[in-house]
Amino acid sequence: MTDVAQRIAELRNELDAHNYRYYVLDEPSVPDAEYDRLFRELQALEAEHPELVTPESPTQRVGGEALSAFGEVRHEVPMLSLGNAFEEDDLRAFDRSVQHGLGVSGGDLFGGGAEIEYSCEPKLDGLAVSLRYENGQLVRGATRGDGSTGEDITSNVRTIRNVPLKLQGKGWPQVLEVRGEVFMPKSGFEELNARQAESGGKTFANPRNAAAGSLRQLDPKITASRPLEFCCYGVGQVSGELPGTQVAMLQQLKAWGVPISRELKLAKGVEACLDYYRDIGQRRMSLAYDIDGVVFKVNNIEDQQQLGFRARTPHWAIAHKFPAQEELTELLDVEFQVGRTGAVTPVARLNPVKVAGVMVANATLHNMDEVARLGVMIGDTVIIRRAGDVIPQVMAVVPERRPRNARPVHIPEQCPVCGSAVERTQLVKRSKGKESVSEGSVYRCVGRLSCQAQLKQAIIHFVSRRAMDIEGLGDKTIEQLVDEKLIGSPADLYKLSFEQIIGLEGFAEVSSNKLLAAIENSKRPSLARFIYALGIPDVGEETAKVLARSLASLARVRQALPEVLTYLPDIGLEVAHEIHSFFEDAHNQQVISALLGECGLELQDEGELSAEFSAVATLGGMLDKLNIPTVGPGAAQKLAERFGSLEGVLNADWLDMRQALPERQAKAVREFFDQAANAQRARAIEQQLREFGMHWQSEKKVAEGLPLAGQTWVLTGTLEVMSRDVAKEKLESLGAKVAGSVSAKTHCVVAGPGAGSKLAKAGELGVKVLDEAQFLDQLKAYGIEA
Known part of the structure; x- marks a missing residue:
């Protein structure tokens, strides 16, 4: 794996972990500033290396997953995150990009163009929620979740006193989805903590955690007892027309009884925005609620639509964050935690200190390179920052305060969880004819699934919704199963008995049988889901789909050599080596064999190699993939044309070789194949190409293409026979792209009950619309059953 690919993988893993703790657990573990730094670093690396971007990257998506304790809600219009500005120049750059996107800049390089209204x-600082009104009545409340799927919290939002259960006035759309923030005012937070302390209950670290925890109570009576408030900042799905500007739209919502911010203002031009930012920043501490910045949105709705969206953020809005707040404290100790991939991460234990109103006792140090960069020692006085007023980080050391008994920080030689060896990662960089190895920044426990920390996370991934989708196996249940030594690998899930499950905390007869049924129902996964569930390094959901769609059998995926895998779309050599190494591992082989053997899993969608890859290889291309020193695609093609076969190249003498290539290249080729291992490798690759049907002499199948290739489909409303995730999989298996919005390029819209704005947009554009019955009929015509 290259240095860049390794760093991208590390960043994604770390950001995913932070997202989970922040959005799902309400237990943030790093400051916003550190998260933002990691996120910007990942964005920069992906911008420089777009071939490494994957759909599951945190940049492509919003962080967090729905909690299993609540029902799931699918957002018809995704609930996106916002890009951030930290300096005034960041906001000015945003303004220039808006002007450019609207074609109204007309100014100089320093931003002297037209003034945009914002x-x-x-x-x-609270929890983002969606409130759905139908015919003026509140019918559903949901959290943002991962942006596409949230938690159904209808019973809880109905208890919030300033949330209207019925809209006032008249003229509201038949379907109106209001979006905003649920928060807890400072005074209510202080009163709640006082009551909690008096009764011996849990006190909350800050108002945001208190709001999130209150809104996620399974008992609505508890939520009703908490001083929560709602503030609207926008809309989602709307079946009718609203005013054409952001401010006018919010004022209309206010007229219908929906609370909006009293600080809402209209600013003309970026300098007026900065004046607003400075003013509210000065008044920040006197406000009745916590804020961590200011949100600016292009006011004209048509301009918003013209500017559009990135993968996870709109081009027309930005959050201008306030500077972080800092304090000094003593570093008491450094402990080490073990993550899903085995990464051993140093964690600072601090003398508790109040930073921006919150007591801070722990902070992450990321990795040992960061410890070295900071020069931190145990006993040091350190600067702690709570950027965005949420999570602490160690920013710097105050060397002049270092005590004489300060101790250096050493990475443990044995894993603190399982006692296995801890080794520094090695970064392998492959180029023409050679490999270079350098040390990575991460240390890993080599215990793998014998390490309980790694085992728990691997099984959590295996059962997740987009993997094996075993409902009822939450994180706490998996931790119990591992701690009780009832499971030691994913295969052991399928051996669990009723007696073992009912003995777990929180399980009774009904829930135990329900879990056993969910495990049984997961035994027929699609090939793509199974590959993704295995947790192969660097193989996300989309790469798993590529492997399944192209090679069409687990046997071929397991056998595939790295060079053969690189014939598949978007699979580079480094990822190919990760896939190959995973399936070569003896333990992984045992687990897969157990799953497919004694556990009885039956993979779906297996078959013949995809027609588009039959006879796809050429001799010249294969020679190029061998990375012979000094030999590029052109020289490889000359060798192919000269000798016509791999054996011809392998057996060519010096004079024959010189007829095809200059002396230096001819010498490099001859020396390369004079090494028996290289010749053996080349023959193995050719043999596998023959076995797979990818060899240049293989029969070329008619690549008629998938029936829906090149078409864009949109799913909207509620599908009753199958979930929308399943419908998406069916469409993708036929070659279609499934998009989240309707445009003139949309081929067809599948509309179930409750379809709103997307259905209306399809009607406006004359896009073909199918109901669910018609959609199922069309799938059946292609040989796909529901």
Whole structure:
């Protein structure tokens, strides 16, 4: 794996972990500033190396997953995150990009173009929610979740006193989805903590955690007892027309009884936005609620639509964050935690200190390179920052305060969880004819699934919704199963008995039988889901789909050599080596064999090699993939044309070789194949190409293409026979791209009950619309059963 690919993988893993703790557990573990730094670093690396971007990257998507304790809600219009500005120049750069996107810049390089109108409002520090009104009645409340799927919290939002259960006035759309923030005012937070302390209950670290925890109570009576408030900042799905500007739209919502920010203002031009930011920043501590910045949105709705979206953020809005707040404290100790991939991460234990109103006792140090960069020692006085007023980080050491008994930080030689050896990662960089190895920044426990920390996370991934989708196996249940030594690998899930499950905390007869049924129902996964569930390094959901769609059998995926895998779309040599190494591992082989053997899993969608890859290889291309020193595609093609076969190249003498290539290249080729291992490798690759049907002499199948190749489909409303995730899989298996919005390029819209704005947009554009019955009929015509 290259240095860049390794760093991208590390960043994605770390950001995913932070997202989970922040959005799902409400237990943030790093400051916003550190998260933002990691996120910007990942964005920069992916911008430089777009071939490494994957759909599951945190940049492509919003962090967090729905909690299993609540029902799931699919957002018809995704609930996106916002890009961030940290300096005034960041905001000016955003303004210039808006002007450019609207074609109205007309100014110089220093931003002297047309002045854009922006809506301005505080960025509340709470939990993003969606409220759905039908015919003026509140029918559903949901959290943002991962942006596409959230938690159904209808019973809880109905208890929030300033949430209207019925809209006031008249003229509201038949379907109106209101989006905003649920938060807890400072005074209510202080009163709640006082009550909790008096009764011996849990006190909350800050108002955001208190709001999130209150809104996620399974008992609505508890939520009703908490001083929560709601503030609207926008809309999602709307079946009718609303005013054409952001400010006017919010004022209309206010007229219907929906609370909006009292600080909402209209600003003309970026300098007026900065004046608003400075003013509210000065008044920040006197506000009745916590804020961590200001949100600016292009005011004109048509301009918003013209500017559009990135993968996870709109081009027309930005959050201008306030500077972090810092304090000094003593570093008491450094402990080490073990993550899913085995990464051993140093964690700072601090003398508790109040930073921006919150007591801070722990901070992450990321890795040992960061410890070395900071020069931190145990006993040091360190600067702690709570950027965005949420999570702490160690920013720097105050060397002049270092005590004489300060101790250096050493990485443990044995894993603190399982006692296995801890080794520094090795970064392998492959180029023409050679490999270079350098040390990575991460240390890993080599215990793998014998390490309980790694085992728990591997099984959590295996059962997740987009993997094997075993409902009822939450994180705590998996931790119990591992701690009780009832499971030691994913295969052991399928051996669990009723007696073992009912003995777990929180399980009774009904829930135990329900879990056993869910495990049984997971035994017929698609090939793509199974590959993704295995947790192969660097293989996300989309790469798993590529492997399944192209090679069409687990046997071929397991056998595939790295060079053969690189014939598949978007699979580079480094990822190919990760896939090959995973399936070569003896333990992984045992687990897979157990799953497919004694556990009885039956993979679906297996078959013949995809027609588009039959006879796809050429001799010249194969020679190029061998990475012979000094030999590029052109020289490889000359060898192919000269000798016509691999054996011809392998057996060519010096004079024959010189007829095809210059002396230096001819010498490099001859020396390369004079090494028996290289010749053996080349023959093995050719043999596998023959076995797979990819060899240049293989029969070329008619690549008629998939029936829906090149078409874009949109799913909207509620599908009753199959979930929308399953419908998406069916469409993708036929070659279609499934998009989240309707445009003139959309081929067809599948509309179930509750379809709203997307269905209306399809009607406006004349896009073909199918109901669910018609959609199922079309799938059946292609040989796909529901």
